[in-house]
Amino acid sequence: MCGIVGYCGLRQASDILIDGLKRLEYRGYDSAGICVGNSGLLNIVKRKGKIKDLREVVPLEFKGLYGIGHTRWATHGEVNDTNAHPHSDAAGKVAICHNGIIENYESLRAILTKEGIVFRTETDSEVIAHLVSRSYKGDLFEAVREAIGLLKGTYGIVVVHADEPGRIVGARNGSPLVAGIGDDEMFLASDVTAMMAHTKQVLYLEDGEMIDIRPSGYTISDAHNREVEKKIESITWELEQIEKHGYAHYMQKEIHEQPQSVLRAIQGRFNREGATAKLGGLNLTPKELLNIERVKIIAAGTSYHAGMVGAYLLESLARIPASAELASEVRYRNPIVEKNTLYFAVSQSGETADTLYAMRELQRKGATVLGVCNVVGSTIARESDGGVYIHSGPEIAVASTKAFTSQISVFYLFTLLMARTRDLSIEGGLGFVCGLESIPEYIGKALAQKPKIIELAKKYAQAQDFLFLGRGINYPVALEGALKLKEISYIHAEGYSAAEIKHGPIALINEVTPSLFLIPDDHLREKVISNMKEIKARKGPVIAVCVEGDQEVMNIADDYIEVPKVHELFYPYVMVVPLQLFSYYCALELKRNVDQPRNLAKSVTVE
Numbered sequence: 001m002c003g004i005v006g007y008c009g010l011r012q013a014s015d016i017l018i019d020g021l022k023r024l025e026y027r028g029y030d031s032a033g034i035c036v037g038n039s040g041l042l043n044i045v046k047r048k049g050k051i052k053d054l055r056e057v058v059p060l061e062f063k064g065l066y067g068i069g070h071t072r073w074a075t076h077g078e079v080n081d082t083n084a085h086p087h088s089d090a091a092g093k094v095a096i097c098h099n100g101i102i103e104n105y106e107s108l109r110a111i112l113t114k115e116g117i118v119f120r121t122e123t124d125s126e127v128i129a130h131l132v133s134r135s136y137k138g139d140l141f142e143a144v145r146e147a148i149g150l151l152k153g154t155y156g157i158v159v160v161h162a163d164e165p166g167r168i169v170g171a172r173n174g175s176p177l178v179a180g181i182g183d184d185e186m187f188l189a190s191d192v193t194a195m196m197a198h199t200k201q202v203l204y205l206e207d208g209e210m211i212d213i214r215p216s217g218y219t220i221s222d223a224h225n226r227e228v229e230k231k232i233e234s235i236t237w238e239l240e241q242i243e244k245h246g247y248a249h250y251m252q253k254e255i256h257e258q259p260q261s262v263l264r265a266i267q268g269r270f271n272r273e274g275a276t277a278k279l280g281g282l283n284l285t286p287k288e289l290l291n292i293e294r295v296k297i298i299a300a301g302t303s304y305h306a307g308m309v310g311a312y313l314l315e316s317l318a319r320i321p322a323s324a325e326l327a328s329e330v331r332y333r334n335p336i337v338e339k340n341t342l343y344f345a346v347s348q349s350g351e352t353a354d355t356l357y358a359m360r361e362l363q364r365k366g367a368t369v370l371g372v373c374n375v376v377g378s379t380i381a382r383e384s385d386g387g388v389y390i391h392s393g394p395e396i397a398v399a400s401t402k403a404f405t406s407q408i409s410v411f412y413l414f415t416l417l418m419a420r421t422r423d424l425s426i427e428g429g430l431g432f433v434c435g436l437e438s439i440p441e442y443i444g445k446a447l448a449q450k451p452k453i454i455e456l457a458k459k460y461a462q463a464q465d466f467l468f469l470g471r472g473i474n475y476p477v478a479l480e481g482a483l484k485l486k487e488i489s490y491i492h493a494e495g496y497s498a499a500e501i502k503h504g505p506i507a508l509i510n511e512v513t514p515s516l517f518l519i520p521d522d523h524l525r526e527k528v529i530s531n532m533k534e535i536k537a538r539k540g541p542v543i544a545v546c547v548e549g550d551q552e553v554m555n556i557a558d559d560y561i562e563v564p565k566v567h568e569l570f571y572p573y574v575m576v577v578p579l580q581l582f583s584y585y586c587a588l589e590l591k592r593n594v595d596q597p598r599n600l601a602k603s604v605t606v607e
């Protein structure tokens with residue numbers, strides 16, 4: 001959620017920190033600040049607003065070779081300059097940046113207040129600065145270690161002390177922290193994007209670990225204060241991938257990238273001879289695959305919708321009972337882990353707290369949980385029992401788009417694999433492979449509907465409420481369309497099964513509440529057309545997303561968007577693209593901040 005960054009080396013820290021924060025801004029963007037150490041002093045600047053607002057108020061003489069920075073997504077305390085990080089102790093000797101939530105901060109605050117500390121902010125994080133200060137006896141590492149022993153909750157923290165120039169101490173428990181190794185310089189951050197311009201050699205910290213960095217090197221220790229040897233990993237993607245490349249917004253770029261990102265998700269993952277898929281990272285033998293009797297998928301938001309598509313596919317083609325569930329609900333209902341059930345944790349970021357904690361709970365009960373992640377080296381990717389990377393490339397826009405089509409691609413591949421260990425014939429398998437291989441081209445055709453979608457966005461962007469309706473494998477796509485519209489345009493939107501509206505939501509229908517129907521030429525087409533007529537009979541405006549040339553649907557609907565004809569199991573790909581574009585252009589019409597919608601953050605690392 002929040003982004004943190006730290007630097008120590010031979011260069012001026014403030015520029016590096018602010019550039020790093022700019023790269024992390026997608027994680028949280030309500031306020032930001034930096035602290036730079038110089039000549040025994042810590043100088044702090046912080047501002048409500050975006051990183052560009054912070055940049056404007058950093059004085060030119062803000063010099064120093066080490067420092068820390070933070071971009072905030074508020075949890076405790078309103079959004080203002082004071083509550084922005086870094087926070088310092090009373091003497092201004094210690095400064096900290098924190099990502100996560102300190103659950104026992106009220107009791108710690110009470111103890112510190114009794115000791116005479118006057119709190120300046122409403123945050124949970126400020127206690128950390130005072131605790132470190134209280135424990136400090138000349139060794140920052142020891143002081144931080146003692147302080148975090150008192151914390152309950154989650155944290156990724158970076159801490160500096162005025163009397164120890166060039167030294168930064170970091171600690172991780174539940175919120176990501178990664179260190180970057182440069183030439184006579186070191187970096188710390190909540191994700192690698194903050195340091196990619198400077199180094200690609202990184203170390204991922206695990207929960208319970210602490211790191212002590214100086215320009216000349218680092219030491220890492222575990223929860224028992226034993227030194228840890230860690231493998232240095234190389235970041236494989238390029239800085240160029242996180243540029244906008246002429247697009248107005250990251251979301252627009254990411255929508256248009258989907259022919260390539262889907263190709264990346266599937267290429268090299270077919271075994272033509274066996275008419276099946278090869279997914280090495282699953283760590284499962286064909287025998288183990290055959291023994292799987294049930295698949296359960298846990299995820300949040302868009303990833304949950306992708307999981308629903310996956311469950312539908314597995315049941316319909318591989319004939320394996322499968323279901324998707326919101327990760328946030330799994331953890332707290334004491335889930336029953338049945339034998340021969342395979343779990344998937346789906347997460348673009350690989351850091352979503354709800355999904356991560358649910359995964360850990362399932363693993364504690366003996367479940368095998370595979371990760372479907374985008375971010376390489378993310379916590380879910382590392383802690384899962386195996387898995388598949390979706391290879392979307394960095395997704396920066398808060399509204400997830402290309403991750404969805406890549407996540408479902410992994411489920412198409414896994415379904416093929418499972419179906420071939422069961423009833424699907426070689427011919428059937430080859431047909432499926434061909435279908436999947438042609439998807440990037442069909443996504444390109446769906447993207448070509450852009451001019452029509454821009455027109456529709458102009459016509460409908462003023463609506464107060466919207467319904468998105470689909471059935472079968474396209475029901476989760478309807479949910480996804482509604483989520484996209486509400487999160488970036490702030491138009492109230494709900495997704496339903498088209499069959500379900502007569503059980504209640506139809507009461508909302510009037511002349512100004514549009515319904516968007518997904519109507520592929522599948523086995524449910526006639527039924528969805530009937531549902532559409534029920535809306536028309538009540539004077540509700542209707543937009544239909546239908547197969548090109550479907551005259552019957554086009555005659556009934558007020559407006560339509562045509563998508564290419566594909567096999568009925570592949571419609572989620574071509575149906576979701578117009579919905580992504582529609583929400584994007586509605587948000588533009590309403591002059592919303594598309595990439596950084598209000599109240600949201602890209603990676604939700606708190607429960």
Ligand code: M6R
Binds near residue numbers: 302347351352355603
């Ligand atoms: O990183 P994850 O895939 O685990 O994120 C899950 C959700 O937070 C995410 O999909 C969210 O719903 C997006 N803002 C949707 O566009």
